[in-house]
Amino acid sequence: xxxxxxxxxxxxxxxxxxxxxxxxxxxxxxxxxxxxxxxxxxxxxxxxxxxxxxxxxxxxxxxxxxxxxxxxxxxxxxxxxxxxxxxxxxxxxxxxxxxxxxxxxxxxxxxxxxxxxxxxxxxxxxxxxxxxxxxxxxxxxxxxxxxxxxxxxxxxxxxxxxxxxxxxxxxxxxxxxxxxxxxxxxxxxxxxxxxxxxxxxxxxxxxxxxxxxxxxxxxxxxxxxxxxxxxxxxxxxxxxxxxxxxxxxxxxxxxxxxxxxxxxxxxxxxxxxxxxxxxxxxxxxxxxxxxxxxxxx
Ligand SMILES: [Fe+2]
Numbered sequence: 001x002x003x004x005x006x007x008x009x010x011x012x013x014x015x016x017x018x019x020x021x022x023x024x025x026x027x028x029x030x031x032x033x034x035x036x037x038x039x040x041x042x043x044x045x046x047x048x049x050x051x052x053x054x055x056x057x058x059x060x061x062x063x064x065x066x067x068x069x070x071x072x073x074x075x076x077x078x079x080x081x082x083x084x085x086x087x088x089x090x091x092x093x094x095x096x097x098x099x100x101x102x103x104x105x106x107x108x109x110x111x112x113x114x115x116x117x118x119x120x121x122x123x124x125x126x127x128x129x130x131x132x133x134x135x136x137x138x139x140x141x142x143x144x145x146x147x148x149x150x151x152x153x154x155x156x157x158x159x160x161x162x163x164x165x166x167x168x169x170x171x172x173x174x175x176x177x178x179x180x181x182x183x184x185x186x187x188x189x190x191x192x193x194x195x196x197x198x199x200x201x202x203x204x205x206x207x208x209x210x211x212x213x214x215x216x217x218x219x220x221x222x223x224x225x226x227x228x229x230x231x232x233x234x235x236x237x238x239x240x241x242x243x244x245x246x247x248x249x250x251x252x253x254x255x256x257x258x259x260x261x262x263x264x265x266x267x268x269x270x271x272x273x274x275x276x277x278x279x280x281x282x283x284x285x286x287x288x289x290x291x292x293x294x295x296x297x
Contacts, residue, residue, distance in 0.1 A: 029236060029282035033082040037287045038091040041270050042066070043225055044296045046263035052252075055261040055268060066294035067173045068203060071095050071136075073290040074107025074229030075143065075274025078120030080281045083288045085126040088275070092127070095292045096134050100171050104131050106158050107229040108143025108184060108209035112278060121155065128157035139166065141181040143209035143230065145278075161207060165196050170203070175297070180223070181207040187249075192216035195223060203297045211271050212251050214264055225295055226269035233259040233273040237285035259286075 004012075042057040071092050095101060104127065111120035124140075131138040140158035142149050151160035159166070161181035168177055178198045185191040192213055197220070198204040204223040208214075211228035231253060234243040244253040252258070252271075261270050273289040 025284065029284045032283040032285075032287060033080070033277055033281050035287045036083045036087055036091075036275075037289050038095070039289055039291045041072075041261055041291045041293045042296060043261055043268045043270060043293060045224065046266050046268040048266040050263035050265065052255050052257050053263045055263050057261075060296045064296055065172050067175055067297045068170045068177055068205070068293075068295040069099060069101050069172065070205075070227075070293040070295070071101050071104045071290065072107065072227050072270070072272060072293045073105075073275055074209070074227075074272050075109040075232055075276055076106075076111070076120055076123060077109055077145070077274075077276030077278055078111045078123050079116050079276075080112060080278070081123075081276030081288075082281065083275050083290075085123045088123075088290055089126060089130050091290055092130060093134075096136065101134075101136050101292075102168070102171050102177070103179065104136055104138045105179075105207055105227060106138070106140030107207055107227060107272065107274075108141050109145045109229065109274070109276070110142070110149065110156065112145055114146075114148040117149075121157065124157040137166075137168070139179060139181070139207070141207050141209055142184060144184045144186045146184070147186045163193065163196060165198060167202070176202040178202045178204045179207070180204070182213065184209040194218065195221040198223060203295065205295070210250070211257070211269060214267060214269060215251055217267075223267055224297065226267055227272070227293065228269060229272045229274045231258055231271060231273075232278065232283070233286035235277060235283055235286050 111117045128138050138158045139161045141162050142151050162183040165178050165180035180196045182193040205225045206223040207227050210230045259271050259273050273286050275288045
C-alpha cells in the first residue's frame with residue numbers, strides 16, 4: 001500500500017483535531033444550559049470619572065456588612081430554560097437563610113414567545129409564593145421579549161417598578177433605598193426611557209433589562225447602582241467575539257463590557273449572564289446564573 005506524503009498526513013491530523021473540537025464544542029453547548037451557578041456579586045460606590053472599569057470585589061474592606069442584600073435573576077426565557085424553578089427557589093431559600101434578603105428582583109425576558117408564556121408565568125408564580133412565605137418583596141421589569149406583557153396588571157407575579165420608584169429601608173443598615181426600573185421598548189423601534197428622578201440622599205438602584213441604557217442617560221439622570229441582563233454573556237461564545245460582531249447590535253459588548261460588575265461615570269452596574277436561552281437551547285462559556293447582590297454603600 002502506498003504511503004501518504006508527510007504533509008497530507010499532518011493535514012489530515014489537523015483537520016481531524018478541528019472536527020473533533022467542533023463536535024465537542026457542540027456537545028458541550030447543549031450540556032451547559034443545564035448547569036447553574038449562584039454567584040455572589042459585591043458592589044461598592046463608583047468613582048465619578050470612570051469609563052467602563054471592571055470593579056474588583058477586593059475593594060470592599062473585609063468584615064464590612066452590606067447595606068443592601070438582593071437576590072437577582074433575569075433572562076428566564078422559560079421555554080428554553082434548563083434551570084428548574086425548584087433549583088432557583090432552593091438557591092433563594094439558602095440565600096435568605098444565610099442572611100435576610102431585602103428584595104428579590106427579576107430583570108426581564110420572561111419567555112421567548114408570548115403565545116407560550118404559561119411556563120414563564122408559572123415559574124414566576126412559584127418564586128412569588130416563596131417570597132410571600134418569607135415576607136420578601138418581589139420586584140421586576142420586563143425585557144425586549146416581553147412586549148405583550150403589561151407587568152402592572154399583576155399577572156407577572158412581581159410588583160412592577162417600570163417608570164416608578166419604591167422606597168424601603170435596608171434590613172442591615174436602616175438606610176433609605178430607592179429602587180426604580182425602566183421598561184424595554186424592544187429592538188424594532190428602540191426608545192431609551194428616562195430614569196425616574198431619585199433623591200441624592202438615598203441609595204438608588206435601577207433595574208434595567210438592557211445595560212446599553214447607561215449610554216443614553218441624560219445629564220439629569222443618575223443612579224448609584226444598576227442591575228441588568230440581556231447579553232446572556234454572549235450565550236454561545238465564539239472565537240474573535242463573533243457572537244457579538246455578527247449576531248447582535250448591542251454597544252457595550254464592543255467595549256468588552258459583557259458580564260460582571262463595572263463602573264461608569266459614578267454608577268456601579270452588574271450585568272448578569274441570565275438563566276435561559278434565546279432561539280436554541282445552547283450556551284457556551286455562559287453558565288446560567290442567579291446572584292446574591294450585596295451593595296456596600
Ligand atoms: Fe434575554
